[in-house]
Amino acid sequence: MDAIVFGATGFIGRSLVAELLGRGQQVVAAVRNDTLTPWLKSQNVGIGGLTVVTADISRPLTGAGLPGARDVYNTAGRYSFGLGVPEARAANVTGALNVLDWAATLPGLRRVVHISGYRVSASDAQPDYARLGAYEASKVEADHAVRTRAAELGLPLTIANPSSVIGPGQYIGLAALVKDLWHGRLPALPGGPDVFVPIVTIDYLVGFLAEIPAAPAGEHYWVLDDTTPLLPELISTIAGHLGVRAPRRTIPVGLVRRLPRGLTGADPETLSFLSSDRYPTASARAFAAAAGLEPPPAVEALRAWADDLVATRFGAASPWLRPYGFRSVAGSRTWVAGERDRPAHVLLHGLPMNADLWAPVAAHLPGPVLAPDLPGLGRSAPADGRTDAWLAELLAPVRTRPTLVAHSLACGPALRFAVEHPERVSRLVLVSPAFLQAPGPWLNRSLLAVPMLRRMSAARLAATLGLPEGPEVASAATDLRRPGVARRVVAALRAASAARDRSRALLERVSVPVQIVTGSADPLTVDTGHPVAxxxxxxxxxQLTHPARVADLIGEVSVR
Structure with missing residues (x-):
């Protein structure tokens, strides 16, 4: 076999396996449980060259029946805070030494690549577990122990010291700060204005690791991006991209250590990473240049990662529509998912939901869809002006005449757009147009009280709306807890109620075909003269209770 990867189900390990397979290598993945194969398939990685074996590196591997390999990668370890000392040492110290002892038995060994950390090699050989915490101290101990054991065994060793690794699927470390920022729980940054928390993208890192075995042994590399902004600027960059407010103050680490954790929310084990230290990256930069590797611009990488974090609800959900991300639309940092240039259908959600409302319907629709969160709602920041201007700018890049589909509150803006720009849409579908219906149980006092709406659990929101609990309702409940969203939902409900008569009058002016869709339990109270299903x-x-039927009604006319 070309390579064996220990810890192949971890964030770095699985991406390294994918990289090596993509290079045509025969790869052994050493795992405790095979969650790797489904993940590789979900990433469209061919697994013809993959062999999966079971291995526990906390126990001696000699005699374990593992297949030999030319290159040995140890990406295994426990990256977690709050570990007990025995648990941390078993994975990060004993496990690393067991891998070396086993590698020493391989007759055709070319290289052992050990993944360490960017903070550890400058530390003492005898780490202070009480001061550093079990995770960091065990990584410090392992770094020195691996160097010593490899020298004793005469092993060709290369240590890679990556910094904070970011990319799709990374939900720990720096991601915790981004999560607090997104949910409005980051009033101040721990550390001073010169704190440097460098990043490296997962794609760049695994490309770097894959090149190491063919290079001369004896060099160790700090793999990180020296151009990473200082932490206050880094967080400000992400905040601007997400359309949220960045903290303006910093709190010295020493003060954070003295304050109760319940007040600061800071894990004491993470505070030692808040440093202004710089790292010896010259050899890694020269190696990367020789291999033709170039990291993506740090700011662009941070923004793309922030999109992934929000799309997956920081690991709690799976995106239903790609591509996705924040875009600037009429002054709003707008969450936009789907096909921006040539959609067959544009889907606008009602209240108090977000674009995820359309996931069940989109699964049945022919052709690509475009589904944004309305400005100020869901994941989108407020716009500078009216929703009409926002919708016009959102659809400006569209080169098709899509079917414009709107639900409830969004029916008003969609109708106005169709009246003003009939050449831009082929058909208008109004699902439960609130301005043509009596206020139903979905519009009750619970939805008009901001504190009550913001505190609603997914179960309570589902019950209030008369819906079964599901991922779409859970997604809406999550967004309602973000600062300002519940207040804007209430304001939008009241504004839509005041505009009912104006919206009804527009139905007489629309020139594109109109289809109205309602539920039998929520009928129209006005005769419109347009077809009603x-x-x-x-x-x-x-669209949540009868998605296939709604999709049939939407998809009757194809894009022109």
Whole structure:
């Protein structure tokens, strides 16, 4: 075999396996449980060259029946805070030494590549577990122990010291700060204005690791991006991209250590990483240049990672529509998912939901869709002006005449756009247009009280809306807890109620075909003169309870 990767189900390990397989190598993945194969398939990685074996590096590997390999990668370890000392040492120290002892038995060994950390090699050989915490101290101890054991065994060793690794699927470390920022729980940054928390992207790192075995042994590398902004600027950059407010103050680390954790929310084990130290990256930069590797611009990488964090709800959900990310639309940092240039359908959500409302319907629709969160709602920041200007700018890049689909509150802006720009849309579908219906149980006192709305659990929100609990309702409940969203939902409900008569009058002016879709439990109270499809047994949200039927009604006219 070309390579064996220990810790192949971890964030770095699985991406390294994918990289090596992509280079045509025969790879052994040493795992405790095979969650790797499903992940590789989900990433469209061919697994013809993959062999998966079971291994526990906390126990001696000699005689374990593992297949030999030319290159040995140890990406295994426990990256977690709050570990006990025995647990941390078993994975990060004993496990690393067991890998070396086993590698020494391989007759065709070319290289052992050990993944360490960017903070550890400058530390003492006898780490202070009480001061550093079990995770960092065990990594410090392992770094020195691995160097010593490899020298004793005469092993060709290369140590890679990556910094904070970012990319799709990374939800720990720096991600915790971004999560607090997104949810409005980061009033101040721990550390001073010169704190340097360098990053490296996962794609760049595994490309670097894959090149190491063919290079001369004896060199160790700090793999990180020296151009990473200082921490206050880094957080400010992400905040600007997400459309949220960045903290303006910093708190010295010494003060954070003295304050109760319940007040600061800071894990004491993370504070030693808040340093202004710089690192010896010259050899890594020269190696990367010789291999033709170049890291992506740090700011662009941070923004792309922030999109992934929000799309996956920081690891709690799976995105239903790609591509996705924040875009600047009429002064709003708008969450936009799907096809921006040539959609067959544009889907606008109602209240108090977000674009995820359309996931069940989109699964049945022919052709690509574009589904944004309305400005100020869901994941989107407020716009500078009216929703009409926002919608016009959102659809400016569209080169098709899509079917414009709107639900409830969004029916008003969609109708106005169709009246003003009939050449831009082929058809208008209004699902449960609130301005044509009596206020139903979905519009009750719970939805007009900001504190109550913001505190709603997914279960309570589902019950309030008369819906089964599901991922779409859970997604909406998550967004309602973000600062300002619940307040803007209430304001939008009241504004839409005041504009009911104006919206009804526009129906007489629209020149594109109109299809109205309602549920039998939420019928129209006004005769519009346009076709109405009533779905038996549905309420105000038929796209959640009867998605296939709604998709049939939407998809009747193809894009021109």
């Amino acid at each position: 009533e779905i038996a047994g549905a309420g105000h949200y038929p």
